[in-house]
Amino acid sequence: MNGAIFVLTLRQLLGKRRALSMIALAVLPVLAAVIFRLADTEMTPQRWTATHLLDGLVVTIVLPLMTLVFGTTALGMEIEDGTVVYLLSKPLRRFDVISSKLAAAWLPAAVLLALSTTISTTIALGGSNLSILTGFTVAIVLGSLVYSCVFLAVSVFTNHALIAGLIYVFLWEGAVTELFTGTRYVSVRQYTLGVADLIAETSRRTFHADLNGTAALVLMAIAGVVALALTVRRFSRFEMRTSG
Amino acid sequence: MTAKPPPPPTAAADITTPAVRLEGVSRWYGNVVAVNKISFSVGPGITGLLGPNGAGKSTILHMIAGFLKPSSGSVKVLGSPAWQNWQIYRRVGLVPEREAVYPFLTGYEFVLLSAQLHKLPDPHAAARQAIRLVDMEQAQARKTGGYSKGMKQRVKLAAALVHDPPLLLLDEPFNGTDPGQRLRMMALLREMAAAGRTIVFSSHILEEVERLSDNVLVIVAGRLAASGDFHAIRRLMTDHPHTFTLRSSDDRRLGAALIAEPSVIGLELTDGRLNVRTSDFGAFAHAAPRVAHENGVTIFELLPADRSLESVFSYLVSR
Numbered sequence: 140m141n142g143a144i145f146v147l148t149l150r151q152l153l154g155k156r157r158a159l160s161m162i163a164l165a166v167l168p169v170l171a172a173v174i175f176r177l178a179d180t181e182m183t184p185q186r187w188t189a190t191h192l193l194d195g196l197v198v199t200i201v202l203p204l205m206t207l208v209f210g211t212t213a214l215g216m217e218i219e220d221g222t223v224v225y226l227l228s229k230p231l232r233r234f235d236v237i238s239s240k241l242a243a244a245w246l247p248a249a250v251l252l253a254l255s256t257t258i259s260t261t262i263a264l265g266g267s268n269l270s271i272l273t274g275f276t277v278a279i280v281l282g283s284l285v286y287s288c289v290f291l292a293v294s295v296f297t298n299h300a301l302i303a304g305l306i307y308v309f310l311w312e313g314a315v316t317e318l319f320t321g322t323r324y325v326s327v328r329q330y331t332l333g334v335a336d337l338i339a340e341t342s343r344r345t346f347h348a349d350l351n352g353t354a355a356l357v358l359m360a361i362a363g364v365v366a367l368a369l370t371v372r373r374f375s376r377f378e379m380r381t382s383g
Numbered sequence: 384m385t386a387k388p389p390p391p392p393t394a395a396a397d398i399t400t401p402a403v404r405l406e407g408v409s410r411w412y413g414n415v416v417a418v419n420k421i422s423f424s425v426g427p428g429i430t431g432l433l434g435p436n437g438a439g440k441s442t443i444l445h446m447i448a449g450f451l452k453p454s455s456g457s458v459k460v461l462g463s464p465a466w467q468n469w470q471i472y473r474r475v476g477l478v479p480e481r482e483a484v485y486p487f488l489t490g491y492e493f494v495l496l497s498a499q500l501h502k503l504p505d506p507h508a509a510a511r512q513a514i515r516l517v518d519m520e521q522a523q524a525r526k527t528g529g530y531s532k533g534m535k536q537r538v539k540l541a542a543a544l545v546h547d548p549p550l551l552l553l554d555e556p557f558n559g560t561d562p563g564q565r566l567r568m569m570a571l572l573r574e575m576a577a578a579g580r581t582i583v584f585s586s587h588i589l590e591e592v593e594r595l596s597d598n599v600l601v602i603v604a605g606r607l608a609a610s611g612d613f614h615a616i617r618r619l620m621t622d623h624p625h626t627f628t629l630r631s632s633d634d635r636r637l638g639a640a641l642i643a644e645p646s647v648i649g650l651e652l653t654d655g656r657l658n659v660r661t662s663d664f665g666a667f668a669h670a671a672p673r674v675a676h677e678n679g680v681t682i683f684e685l686l687p688a689d690r691s692l693e694s695v696f697s698y699l700v701s702r
Binding site for chain 1: 412417441442444445448449450451452467469470471472473475477479480481483484485487488496497499500501502542
């Protein structure tokens with residue numbers, strides 16, 4: 140990893156407007172947890188937290204959106220405006236460039252998601268059943284790493300990374316994997332839920348993932364490594380188009 | 384620019400291998416041929432890639448810089464293939480054409496970043512030296528997002544020079560610079576070339592190439608139209624028949640007198656203007672005011688009608 144690229148990318152990603160938007164996104168689950176505590180509902184805090192707060196809101200919306208923004212911007216913005224030439228023209232292994240970009244895209248997402256998950260879960264559960272908190276926090280942090288790998292890859296393969304990422308998140312993960320069971324093996328969301336289920340060890344009534352926990356963990360590792368390898372390969376063969 | 388450029392690294396002294404060698408290089412995008420079977424070698428000194436916009440200069444520079452894979456042929460830089468060879472950048476400095484720089488970095492941070500990415504032993508000292516070379520000390524603490532185009536060009540040059548490369552590639556480096564900045568940049572590049580470096584730059588401005596280059600490669604429609612000493616190419620260009628448009632106090636009288644001049648090969652009077660074709664614009668430029676004066680005619684306007692580079696280049700290609 141290259142420290143200069145890591146710091147440069149963090150500065151790119153954490154511009155005032157983008158940072159505020161991502162913080163606002165991270166605050167959503169906290170607000171939802173507060174509303175749940177104030178509302179009069181028949182659902183148990185454990186079940187509401189696992190299925191609605193963490194699965195329904197954090198894993199399905201906040202996690203992919205945040206990693207989509209950071210993951211596609213980390214390198215995609217430089218490709219779009221041409222400043223990537225300053226990285227390409229340096230004597231650096233392409234793996235070092237990509238791993239620095241990945242670390243810079245993952246770190247802010249992981250920190251914000253971990254904080255958001257911890258605070259919102261603690262509020263919603265009222266301090267009980269910490270296994271849900273541990274399970275989902277670890278799974279979400281791991282999921283954010285895999286999503287970052289995937290979205291970084293998307294940004295070097297297409298100029299429309301944000302649109303491609305949104306299609307993946309909302310069409311593929313949100314609709315297709317719900318309709319066709321077999322496609323769940325190609326869903327970072329399902330991997331994340333599987334790992335959360337594995338670590339949280341909740342009862343089936345409280346929360347149950349569609350994917351086996353161990354399989355989810357293995358698939359997560361495979362997806363991350365494949366996405367990273369494809370990104371490095373593509374970036375090593377990256378061509379700068381010219382106007383003349 | 385008071386600071387002297389440092390002496391070149393020893394690698395630049397290797398004169399047996401050309402710094403840049405292209406052999407039968409073509410590059411196409413789908414059915415469009417951007418560069419067509421070009422071969423040339425470049426050694427120490429300043430070489431200008433001259434050609435109209437869209438001629439293929441940037442494509443050639445990008446292939447030399449290793450940013451584009453040749454569709455056929457080979458591109459070697461300092462003896463090594465340029466494509467997919469990140470090690471060459473230890474010895475190559477690049478100033479890209481695109482204006483974009485990281486707008487949130489100051490000029491100093493931008494050059495320092497380049498020094499850090501080159502893993503120089505003292506990046507701060509190297510950055511300070513490079514900024515001094517391009518005369519940007521006054522503005523180095525300002526964010527590059529607020530720089531003028533000329534300032535961006537200079538800070539990009541500083542970033543390209545920070546590791547003291549023996550080969551410097553510059554894509555339209557004078558775009559947006561004011562005349563003073565241009566002269567200072569040219570003086571710096573000449574000093575660097577005199578110290579043994581190889582500098583290749585592209586331009587569509589004839590005068591820039593004339594002022595700076597020892598060696599010229601004229602690129603037209605993706606082909607190498609001419610190459611060699613600038614003055615020889617310039618002579619070819621001045622042989623090109625030129626047309627001038629004249630407006631005077633008595634166009635008929637002036638036209639009748641000018642037709643007797645040996646440099647004039649034809650003329651016509653249309654829409655109140657006199658169009659004169661000449662085989663030697665240097666001789667015509669001297670003859671026109673003299674003839675006008677002898678005949679008591681006042682010239683109000685004398686404009687070259689076909690001074691676009693495209694017409695000159697088309698002429699070169701057709702030769």
